[in-house]
Amino acid sequence: MKRRVEPVYYLFLVPTLVLFTAFVVGPALVGIFYSFTDYIGVGTWSFIGLSNYLALFDDPAILQSYTFTLGFAAVTVIIAQVIALGLAVGLSSRIRFLASLRSVFVLPMVLSGIVVAYVFSFLFSNTLPAAATAIGFAPLEQSILGNPDLAWLSIVIVSAWQTIPGAMLVYIGGLTAIPADLYEVSALDGAGPWRQFRSITVPLISGFIVINTILGVKGYLGAYDVIVGLTGGGPGTSTRSVAVTIFGGFTGGDYAYQMTNATIFFVLTVLISIVQLIATRGRMVRL
Amino acid sequence: MSSDVRHTTMLGRRSFLARAAGVALVGAFGAACSAPESRGTLRFYEQKQEVIAYFDKLLRAFEAEHPGLSVVHDSTSSIAPQFVRNDPADVGCFNANLELARYVERGQLSDLSHLPSAATIRPDIGKLAEQYATFPGRTSVLPYSLAAAGVIYNRKIFADHRLPVPTTWTEFVDVCTELKRAGVVPVYATGRTTWTIWQGLFDYSVGSLVDTAEFFRTMKELGTDVGPDSEVSFQKTFAVAMERAKTISTFFNADQAVRSYEDGNLAFGKGQAAMYLQGPWAIGQIALVDPKLDIGTFALPVSENPNDRKARVNVDLGLYIPQRSADVPAAAELVEFLMRPDVINAYNQDNLAYATTKTAPPQRDPRLAGLQTYVDRGAFYQGAGTFIPTSIPLGNYLQAAIGSGDFDTMLRQLDADWRRLARRGATT
CATH class of the missing domain: 3.40.190.10 (Periplasmic binding protein-like II)
Incomplete structure (x- = not known):
């Protein structure tokens, strides 16, 4: 028997569709349109075909920003997922002060990125060097923010710190869904905690790992506020992400060119997400 | 004349509302008190956060001297959005830099050379504003404050x-x-x-x-x-x-x-x-x-x-009137007011800068x-x-x-x- 869907349900979609189209799809299409022009944001413009695209692939600054962003996203997502999973396992076990501990670990999530970045920038430029000087630890006496080879680490640390709670909550939800008797049975069969983690926990939360990784990578690819607050893209151009470069084009009158950049970045982000989905499809275990 | 056409057909949304409100007010009280006829509302956009209060006082003084005209004072550090929305303020008071130059070069700013105050600008300072870009035959920006x-x-x-x-x-x-x-x-x-x-x-x-x-x-x-x-x-x-x-x-x-x-x-x-x-x-x-x-x-x-x-x-502040201003003559009155020797000299004296006119006094701050x-x-x-x-x-x-x-x-x-x-x- 075919079930008819009550038409009123479609009505519920309308507000979202309208808002999404008006404020996301529409502007995005306009942006893609202008990437084929020489528009600077005001006045007249003309079509210049693929010139912006050709210029983009020949621009070392653009290529450098992609290398930085992709590398940063890859490193951060691994670090953040490992720590988030570890915390989730810890905070799902029977320990004292569980509720208050969970709240403490979730705190970073409620702070805005730019605030977090400014606080950490103070720590990195003042507190850390002062502490290192006090104990005579030479490598950290100069702030890592001023070191072109190390500044990226500060962005990894702060981004991970800020995004771990969200991932951790998802994992805690996943862990709660695993029936406790699985662990009891496996314990009777002689499985230790590590074996239980590998053979029960990880397979059963693999779906959550996929979701967290895809969302995480997507977020890190768009890194902007943390970078602006910590390094402003410096020292030199060592930490200029794609988003920082794109935004620079608006004040610089490079509107159409950076729209081209944004279009390519959009396609790349979608591709990465699809590849991640395909690579992990069929690996999820269901009970 | 094209500016007259624009005056009536391209009235900005805000100035339209303000005028509508003004008309309503006059309608309500007009009979009782002899309020001056409303000449509408000007929008003034200015860049420096530090001098918002200062300009606010100046604009109130201007309103007192020009009955019927009221001025809305806004501040922004970014010049682009108002032009992109095709709704620039009637008078802009911005850093004359490369960003402003893009609007000069594309003819978005009207010619101010006919204003009496344009002739009072020191030529070598006037040239500064033209170093980034010019529009043929126009004086697009009047330097107001030199830092x-x-x-x-x-x-x-x-x-x-x-x-x-x-x-x-x-x-x-x-x-x-x-x-x-x-x-x-x-x-x-x-x-x-x-x-x-x-x-x-x-x-x-x-x-x-x-x-x-x-x-x-x-x-x-x-x-x-x-x-x-x-x-x-x-x-x-x-x-x-x-x-x-x-x-x-x-x-x-x-x-x-x-x-x-x-x-x-x-x-x-x-x-x-x-x-x-x-x-x-x-x-x-x-x-x-x-x-x-x-x-x-x-x-x-x-x-x-x-x-x-x-x-x-640098020309820390320059005055301009966008081509699309809804009321160019009234905007010009505001520019002329700001360029008056007592006003421009006092502003620059008080804000560690130099007036841009030929008769400007020296900056007295010893620093x-x-x-x-x-x-x-x-x-x-x-x-x-x-x-x-x-x-x-x-x-x-x-x-x-x-x-x-x-x-x-x-x-x-x-x-x-x-x-x-x-x-x-x-x-x-």
């Missing part, structure tokens, strides 16, 4: 070490060496805030050695042909200046890479350094730290001839006395960094150059970036 920048120095530290104000490059290096030997930070730099290093180190090093306006005019003509062998180029023309910059950077505080503009004002205000490469905007901030700090200013000498010294200036002679003689330049579009991250390049001491790589990079911008016509 002059040089080296801010701590007079007490100089006196304690019996150091003279340097007038040549050698003397400057001697002063720095002497200070360093005495354990005093010679020059405080804030490399973390990128604009501070191009505004100070880069612009000052170049300004007295290279005619910046002429250099960038030629650079635009050369476009994609810029290179080591072209008539001018960053590599060739700025080579000596960047040697100077490199030497100066060796006298910076050791932690300059992680110090921000705010850190710099605080440190200099506390007397932790002898010199600071900043403009008058920093003087107000330093005074917040120590209002009694004895400071002076001088133009950075970068050659052996004291007569080469020049001050770095700026060292730069007065350059303004009087017209011995000034607009900073090289202000001619470089922000799509070239000059400040970031400088961070790297100061860190590594390799300024040649930066100059080669600038030439390469310039060629790339020229290829897609984005050098303005």
Whole structure:
């Protein structure tokens, strides 16, 4: 028997569709349109075909920003997922002060990125060097923010710190869904905690790992506020992400060119997400 | 006439509402009191956060003198959105820089040459506003406030070490060496805030050695042909200046890479350094730290001839009326009011700047006395960094150059970036 869907349900979609189209799809299409022009944001413009695209692939600054962003996203997502999973396992076990501990670990999530970045920038430029000087630890006496080879680490640390709670909550939800008797049975069969983690926990939360990784990578690819607050893209151009470069084009009158950049970045982000989905499809275990 | 047509058909949304409200008010009270007929509402956009209250008072005075006209005062640091929305304010009061130049070049601003006040502008200051871009046959911007920048120095530290104000490059290096030997930070730099290093180190090093306006005019003509062998180029023309910059950077505080503009004002205000490469905007901030700090200013000498010294200036505020203003005649009345000698002179006196008119009195603040002679003689330049579009991250390049001491790589990079911008016509 075919079930008819009550038409009123479609009505519920309308507000979202309208808002999404008006404020996301529409502007995005306009942006893609202008990437084929020489528009600077005001006045007249003309079509210049693929010139912006050709210029983009020949621009070392653009290529450098992609290398930085992709590398940063890859490193951060691994670090953040490992720590988030570890915390989730810890905070799902029977320990004292569980509720208050969970709240403490979730705190970073409620702070805005730019605030977090400014606080950490103070720590990195003042507190850390002062502490290192006090104990005579030479490598950290100069702030890592001023070191072109190390500044990226500060962005990894702060981004991970800020995004771990969200991932951790998802994992805690996943862990709660695993029936406790699985662990009891496996314990009777002689499985230790590590074996239980590998053979029960990880397979059963693999779906959550996929979701967290895809969302995480997507977020890190768009890194902007943390970078602006910590390094402003410096020292030199060592930490200029794609988003920082794109935004620079608006004040610089490079509107159409950076729209081209944004279009390519959009396609790349979608591709990465699809590849991640395909690579992990069929690996999820269901009970 | 086209402006009349625009007046009626392209009335801005806000001014329309204001007029509607005005009409309603007049309708309600008109019979009772003899209120002047409403002439509508002007919108005034101004850039400087520090002077919002100041301009507010001026605008209220203007309203009192022009019954029926009311002025809405808005402030923004970004000029683009209002033009992009096709709804620019009736009168703009903005930094006359490369960003504004884009609207000048594309004819978005109306001609002000017929205004009486246009004739009162000092010609050499009027030319400054045209160095970035012009529109044929138009005076698009009236310079309103000129800021002059040089080296801010701590007079007490100089006196304690019996150091003279340097007038040549050698003397400057001697002063720095002497200070360093005495354990005093010679020059405080804030490399973390990128604009501070191009505004100070880069612009000052170049300004007295290279005619910046002429250099960038030629650079635009050369476009994609810029290179080591072209008539001018960053590599060739700025080579000596960047040697100077490199030497100066060796006298910076050791932690300059992680110090921000705010850190710099605080440190200099506390007397932790002898010199600071900043403009008058920093003087107000330093005074917040120590209002009694004895400071002076001088133009950075970068050659052996004291007569080469020049001050770095910028048209900190310029007045313009967009083509699309709903009420150009009323906007012109506001411009004329702001340009009145008592108004313009008082504003600039109070805000550590220089009025742009031929009859302008000297700036009386003793902290700026060292730069007065350059303004009087017209011995000034607009900073090289202000001619470089922000799509070239000059400040970031400088961070790297100061860190590594390799300024040649930066100059080669600038030439390469310039060629790339020229290829897609984005050098303005």
